[in-house]
Amino acid sequence: MVTAAPGEDRAPALALVNTERVTGDDLASPASAVSWLGSHGLAASVPDAASLRRLTELRGAVRELLAALAAGRVPAPAALAAVNAAAGADAAALALTWGDGPSRAWNSARPGSLDAAVGALARDAIEVVSGELGALVRPCEAHGCIRYYVREHARRRWCSTTCGDRVRAARHQKLVVEQREGTR
Template identity: 35%
Template sequence: MDGRLALELAGTIRHDGVGGIADDLEGVAGTARWLGEVADRLPPARHPRVDEELHAQVVTLRGAVRSLFARTVAPASPSPADTHLLPPTREALTLLNAAAARQAVVPRLRWEEGDLPTVEFTPGGGCPDTVAALARAAIAFLEGPDRDRLRSCPAPRCARYFVQAHGRQQWCGTSCGNRARAARHYRRHAPART
């Protein structure tokens, strides 16, 4: 499972380019559009269409992922966009693990000649669940090597988490870097208020 899908799920809360926050999962239509954009990286789903229930489940999972991302970047500041709305860490873990458990796995014993027995887990019968697949992507990300490079973008009004590509990278992208530098310039050169 591609752990970067979890980063994209968390990134559905973003700066709108004007001064506010946009939610790509807003309403059933927004969730359907986003799931359609990432469908090639999801297994075939049990949910043939996005309804209110699936929308609510994906939004709840996103909150859990963003909460765990906030914990991951600590002691640095988390994304300020929705910190006050996120579940506490323990609840986020419970939500994530419950969502991941929605897809059954089947243990399969492997025992090659001369080796010790090992167990591999494979998906159980039926179609995988969309929410379970997203939760498993989050688990893969949080236990993988990219976790240590996860950062919260400190640019004004940015809500994104990103994986730091190199040691000097400070922002999620060029536009955020430009916005942060412009804000810093303005603060330095703004007339003093009395």
């Protein structure tokens, strides 16, 4: 099991981007996509490869937005168009609820549909990139890692302790080799 990167619990769009890793893909099949969507409160059917492709193409577009944001550049126009089109795939309205206090949520016109799930993920991506979390989203600095995380501490550089441990072990090994070669 893969440890969630910081911020995934607050931003399903960040979790979507991190479904693709060097070691595997949580959206490898329609069944795995249904499972992933359900685990993020976005129950939807993914009946075929074309539906799965909609989800993975959105993932690629959101990844491009996050990469552009982290690099301080303008994202590819195709990524902007894809996220905006996905955000409009489902007619949804912002609704106010009142439990312990006011909160807001998007209510889908077609709950449980793939359009509702894709629309919710795209709207979340827009909120992340344009909101306060956007300034905190960073790519993992571990060699070979392609995940993103919310950097809540100034010294954090990795998406997980696993990546941090890998970097520290590699740095230690490099020092050991350099010391060994320096004593010859």
